[in-house]
Amino acid sequence: xxxxxxxxxxxxxNIIAALGVAILTGYTGLFTIGxxxxxxxxxxxxxxxxxxxxxxxPIALLLGGTFAGLCSFIIGYPAFRSELRGDYFAVATLGFSxxxxxxxxxxxxxxxxxxxxxxxxxxLFKPIGPLLVKLGGVFGYMxxxxxxxxxxxxxxxxxxxxxxxxFVTSQYGKNCIAxxxxxxxxxxxxxxxxxxxxxxxxxSAFYAGVAGGLMAFYFAYLTPSFFTITKSxxxxxxxxxxxxxxxxGPVITGFILVVFPELLRSFAEWRLIIYGFxxxxxxxxxxxxxxxxxxxxxxFVRIWWNKIFRRGQTSQEG
Amino acid sequence: MNKNVQLFRKxxxxxxxxxxxxxxxxxxxxxxxxxKIGYITEQxxxxxxxxxxxxxxxxxxxxxxxxxxxxSGYKIELVVYDTRSEVPDAVTVAKRLVDQxxxxxxxxxxxxxxxIPLADIADAAKVPMVATTAxxxxxxxxxxxxxxxxxxxxxxxxxxQGFAQADFAYNKLGLRKAAFLTDIASPYxxxxxxFFKDHFIELxxxxxxxxxYTQGDAEFRAQxxxxxxxxxxxLVVDAYTFKDIGLAAQQAEALGLKVQIxxxxxxxxxxxxxxxxxxxxxxxxxxxxTTDSPDFAEFNKAFEAKxxxxxxxxxxxxxxxxxxxxxAIGEAAKKGDVTPTAVRDALETMTxxxxxxxxxxxxxxxxxxxxxxxxxxxxxxxQWVLTETFQPK
Numbered sequence: 001x002x003x004x005x006x007x008x009x010x011x012x013x014n015i016i017a018a019l020g021v022a023i024l025t026g027y028t029g030l031f032t033i034g035x036x037x038x039x040x041x042x043x044x045x046x047x048x049x050x051x052x053x054x055x056x057x058p059i060a061l062l063l064g065g066t067f068a069g070l071c072s073f074i075i076g077y078p079a080f081r082s083e084l085r086g087d088y089f090a091v092a093t094l095g096f097s098x099x100x101x102x103x104x105x106x107x108x109x110x111x112x113x114x115x116x117x118x119x120x121x122x123x124l125f126k127p128i129g130p131l132l133v134k135l136g137g138v139f140g141y142m143x144x145x146x147x148x149x150x151x152x153x154x155x156x157x158x159x160x161x162x163x164x165x166x167f168v169t170s171q172y173g174k175n176c177i178a179x180x181x182x183x184x185x186x187x188x189x190x191x192x193x194x195x196x197x198x199x200x201x202x203x204s205a206f207y208a209g210v211a212g213g214l215m216a217f218y219f220a221y222l223t224p225s226f227f228t229i230t231k232s233x234x235x236x237x238x239x240x241x242x243x244x245x246x247x248x249g250p251v252i253t254g255f256i257l258v259v260f261p262e263l264l265r266s267f268a269e270w271r272l273i274i275y276g277f278x279x280x281x282x283x284x285x286x287x288x289x290x291x292x293x294x295x296x297x298x299x300f301v302r303i304w305w306n307k308i309f310r311r312g313q314t315s316q317e318g
Numbered sequence: 319m320n321k322n323v324q325l326f327r328k329x330x331x332x333x334x335x336x337x338x339x340x341x342x343x344x345x346x347x348x349x350x351x352x353x354k355i356g357y358i359t360e361q362x363x364x365x366x367x368x369x370x371x372x373x374x375x376x377x378x379x380x381x382x383x384x385x386x387x388x389x390s391g392y393k394i395e396l397v398v399y400d401t402r403s404e405v406p407d408a409v410t411v412a413k414r415l416v417d418q419x420x421x422x423x424x425x426x427x428x429x430x431x432x433x434i435p436l437a438d439i440a441d442a443a444k445v446p447m448v449a450t451t452a453x454x455x456x457x458x459x460x461x462x463x464x465x466x467x468x469x470x471x472x473x474x475x476x477x478x479q480g481f482a483q484a485d486f487a488y489n490k491l492g493l494r495k496a497a498f499l500t501d502i503a504s505p506y507x508x509x510x511x512x513f514f515k516d517h518f519i520e521l522x523x524x525x526x527x528x529x530x531y532t533q534g535d536a537e538f539r540a541q542x543x544x545x546x547x548x549x550x551x552x553l554v555v556d557a558y559t560f561k562d563i564g565l566a567a568q569q570a571e572a573l574g575l576k577v578q579i580x581x582x583x584x585x586x587x588x589x590x591x592x593x594x595x596x597x598x599x600x601x602x603x604x605x606x607x608t609t610d611s612p613d614f615a616e617f618n619k620a621f622e623a624k625x626x627x628x629x630x631x632x633x634x635x636x637x638x639x640x641x642x643x644x645x646a647i648g649e650a651a652k653k654g655d656v657t658p659t660a661v662r663d664a665l666e667t668m669t670x671x672x673x674x675x676x677x678x679x680x681x682x683x684x685x686x687x688x689x690x691x692x693x694x695x696x697x698x699x700x701q702w703v704l705t706e707t708f709q710p711k
Contacts, residue, residue, distance in 0.1 A: 002443070003417040006410050102532070105502050138505045139454065140434060142461045219409060221435040225503060226405060262410065265399065272362050272402065 005150045011258040012153035013214045016160045018238040018254030020207025022247055025239050027168050028200040029180025031090040034075075035208045036231035037097025040104060040224065042068035042209020043216040044135065047144050050217070052131065057147045061156075061213040068209025069202040076201040080194050085183075097232060104224040108137030140223030141216075148218035156214060157251075160207060164247055167203060176200050177245065208235075241282060242289050249291030352393045353656065355380075355643055356415035357636070358426030358436075363403030364533065364559065367587065368428050372450075372636035373398050374625045376425075379640060389644055390651035396640075397421060401432065408432035409439065416443040422647065423448065423661050425639040428632060429558070430454035430505045433469075440468035446662040448472060448642055450635040451583070453479070454505050458685040468658075470665050470685045472638040472678065474606055474692065476506065479582055480513025480556075482692045482708050483604050487552055488521040490706070491602075493578060497527035497550035499541055499566055501557055504533060510556035510582050526550045533559065538566045539573060546575045556582040564594035571597045578602065586695065586702075587630040595700025603695045603702075607634045607675040610695075610702045637674040645671050 017039060024030050046064025049055040055063065075096040079089055111132025114122045135141050167173050175196045178186035187193055216222045238257050243249030264274055282290060357376065361369035380396045388394060397419050399411035408427050415421040416439065424440070424447040427433055433452030437460070440447040449457055449471040458469045487493045496518055501507040515525055526548040529541035545553060553570070555563040563585045570577070579601040586605040590598070609618060609629060621629045642665060649664035650656045668680045679688040692708040 003410075003414040006413040010406060010410060102502075105532075138503055138508050139456070140431065140505070142434060142456060146438075215406075219405070219435045220438055223405070223431050223434075223505075225431055230404070261402075261407075262414075265414075 007259055007262055008150050009148065009153045009214075009218055011255040012157045013211050013218070014235070014238065014258050015157050015251050015254040016214070017208050017211035017235050018242070018250040019160050019164045019247065020204040020211070021235045021239045022242070022250040023164060023167065023176070023207070024200055024204035025236065026244050026246065026250065027173060027180060028176040028197060030197065030200070031086060031236070032093040032204070033090050033229065033232045033236055034093030034095070034097035035204070035235050036227040036229065037093070037100040038068040038072060038205040038208035039212030039215065039231065040097075040100055040227035041071050041212070042205075043212030043222055043227075044104065044141065045209070046213035047141055047216045047222055048131070048135075051144055052134070057145075057217065061210050064213040065206040065209035068212070069206040072201045072205035073198065076198050080197045080201075083193075094229065094232070097227070098229070101224045101227055104135070104227075105138050107132045107135040108139065111135070136223075138224065140221055142221055144216060144220045144222065146217055146220040148214050153214060156210065160210070161247065161251060164207075168247065172196065172199055180245075237279070240289055241279065243292035243294060244289055245293050246289070246291045246295060249289055249294065253290060351388075351391060352395050353389075353647060354395045354397050354415075354419045354421045355640070356411075356419060356421040356424040356426075357396055357398045358401060358408055358411055358415070358424065358432075359398060359428065359636075360403045361398075361400035363401075365403045365429070367589065367630070368632045369398075369400065370627060371587075371630045372632045374627075375621060375629065375633045376636050376640050378624070379637060383644065389647045392647065392651065392656060394644075394647075401427065403429075405432045405435065409435055412436050412439045412447075416445050421445060422656065422658050423643045423665075425636065425643065426450060427452060428635075430457055430509075433457035433471075437466040437469040441466055443658075444468060444662075445658040446470065446643075446646070446665055448639040448665070450639050451632065454509055465683065465685065468662055470642070470680065472635055472642060472673070472687055473583075474690045475686055476509035477513045479604055479692065480510045480515075481517045483510070483554070483556075483580060483582070484514045484517035484521065484523070486602075486604075486694055486706070486708065487554075487578075487580060488518060488523050491552075491578060493552040494523050495526045495548075495550050496523055496552040496554060497529070497545040497548060497577070498525070499529050499531065499538060499545070499553060499555045499562075501533055501559075501562065502530040504558045506558045506582075506584060507556050511554070514554060514556070531562070533562075535562075536565055537569075539569050542566065542570050542573050542575055545577075546573060550577055552580060553577045554580045556580075556584065558584040560585040560587050560590040560593070564590055564598070567594045567597040567601065580604075583631060587632075588628045589630075591697065591700050591702070595697065598697045599699075601697045602705075603697070604708075605631060605693050605695060606690050607631055608693050608695060608702065608704055609634070610704065634675050638678070641673040642668065642671070642678065645673075 017035060021032060021035055024032055042064040045067040046060040049060035049063050050057055075092055079092045084092055111129050114125050114129035175191045178191055179196060234257060238254040239250045242253035261275055359369040360366055377396055380394050383389060384393050401407040401411060415424050424445060427436060427449060428451045430452045433449050434456055437457060446468050451473045452471060453473050453476045455475050458471060459465050498511050500511045527545045527550055529544060531538060555566050557563045563581045567579060581603045583605040586603050618629045645668060646661045646664035647656060650660035666680060666682050670677050670679055681688045693704055694706040694708060695702045696705045
């Protein structure tokens with residue numbers, strides 16, 4: 001069972017991060033190739049909360065996600081103020097995530113020099129010196145607890161999907177879609193571009209942060225090399241491959257992208273070539289992604305609910 | 319378009335069915351007594367040369383064992399999984415080896431970032447794992463000092479190599495001003511840097527420059543210029559990938575930087591000489607095994623003739639790990655109990671067992687091989703020349 005569980009867990013974590021990217025790229029039209037950075041921030045922060053401060057695991061996950069969300073403002077505010085769009089914003093996110101990773105690579109040596117410093121600006125950081133050493137830089141943050149299991153991940157995925165659905169069907173979500181269709185028109189209709197984009201980025205980074213936290217507590221070990229640009233581009237691929245303006249698409253492909261390389265194991269070295277080839281084929285035949293503009297809905301749940309409780313009428317809201 | 323889509327769907331379906339069939343077929347086994355040994359390696363990604371040089375040799379050796387009738391009647395099957403050089407993939411395949419393949423022992427991984435999380439998996443599943451070149455201390459002994467009972471390795475650890483390098487540079491070469499070019503994203507490189515530095519300063523040497531780069535960088539001129547200005551007489555490039563030291567040497571020559579270059583066992587592969595042999599003239603590389611020892615000449619020749627690729631240290635470490643497991647399975651079979659736990663017990667107590675490269679005694683309290691000699695290699699006329707064997711005191 002452990003192997004199947006591993007695939008479900010890694011697939012589930014990928015789904016949560018991909019949902020985050022779907023909200024930002026699929027719905028708001030802002031391309032990102034830096035979500036690994038938010039995963040790293042969320043992962044490290046929730047690990048610190050659990051290991052150093054003894055915060056319960058679910059709360060630490062939410063705090064880690066919130067921390068990643070708050071950090072997203074560092075890049076979001078200046079980028080959206082100066083109206084960076086499309087590729088330019090993508091490059092900015094890439095820079096942010098690489099900077100995050102390089103900072104994490106150096107936590108140990110930073111911590112050591114702070115611990116031994118006797119004057120200057122380093123004194124300000126004296127209290128966090130020992131913590132930075134513990135984070136371990138490139139050696140990784142070791143001996144974490146590992147409460148992540150299939151149950152936790154499945155619950156997290158269901159909650160993540162539910163809240164993502166609520167978000168994209170809310171007024172905020174509609175504003176996001178409006179921005180992705182036409183920014184100028186959206187602005188003329190009274191959509192606050194800066195605020196809406198910041199909210200989308202916050203939610204998106206929150207999802208990535210939670211995914212990073214789950215990952216930390218699954219491997220019981222964190223190292224900056226988990227969060228390279230490959231991770232970011234995999235997430236973007238899940239969303240583009242799964243479909244723009246769809247939640248169910250990225251969910252399915254987010255999972256498939258983890259499962260497929262495993263299924264193809266019998267092809268050994270050829271598997272990544274096949275994997276890339278399938279990508280090209282899908283992009284040629286379905287440029288909008290497998291489930292582009294196909295929206296999941298909960299009609300069926302509502303219908304069942306009404307049938308069971310004999311309310312008699314079905315609501316038209318999705 | 320519609321027709322295309324239909325056609326595409328049909329093929330897609332067929333392909334999926336094909337894939338499922340093949341993966342289910344590969345699960346069928348024969349009725350013989352077969353033991354599976356897993357090998358977690360890198361066949362794709364930046365470090366693909368690790369798998370390319372080790373898998374064929376290990377498969378050959380397994381075939382040889384089976385041709386002789388197996389280990390005490392048990393046939394061996396080598397199950398090789400690729401990790402794309404990524405840690406999550408290494409974790410997934412480790413779980414697969416433990417659960418699906420029911421491997422009796424696992425070989426790998428070759429790098430420490432994967433070795434650390436994998437040690438927990440080995441402990442939890444009670445399947446022994448023998449790392450090949452994962453040299454970070456925390457692979458077999460966790461941070462708080464407790465031993466991972468199911469994790470072993472056949473290479474020496476970073477502190478030892480860094481210590482020996484510093485000792486050799488200071489005492490034998492008489493160098494006093496060291497500069498570093500370090501891959502800040504690699505625990506191996508950073509570890510060696512740290513231990514080299516500590517011992518070098520302890521001896522009385524001076525560190526004049528510490529420059530960093532990250533894996534995949536190809537341009538070191540800025541860092542090398544700084545090192546040149548700092549007046550270093552020793553440049554330490556303990557890279558994990560041979561390309562880094564090769565490129566650094568080429569660019570150092572272009573800049574007119576004349577220093578003694580030193581590297582670790584990560585770069586001890588024949589490809590390095592093809593890449594930058596003339597530029598690395600006189601450079602020193604430390605390693606645990608050498609491909610140039612006359613003992614291996616015959617093996618190297620046969621290997622190259624058969625597989626069209628040169629053997630490197632990963633071939634040897636892979637074989638070392640495989641032979642250690644072969645020995646342990648043999649011991650376990652003698653007691654009539656070939657379970658992963660029995661194999662682990664035999665690995666822990668192995669004493670003076672002849673493996674591929676040398677005789678190995680496992681230290682029961684650290685699971686590292688005891689006192690592996692360190693070889694100092696010098697590059698002369700684009701060839702490796704063994705200058706000295708360093709024995710720890």
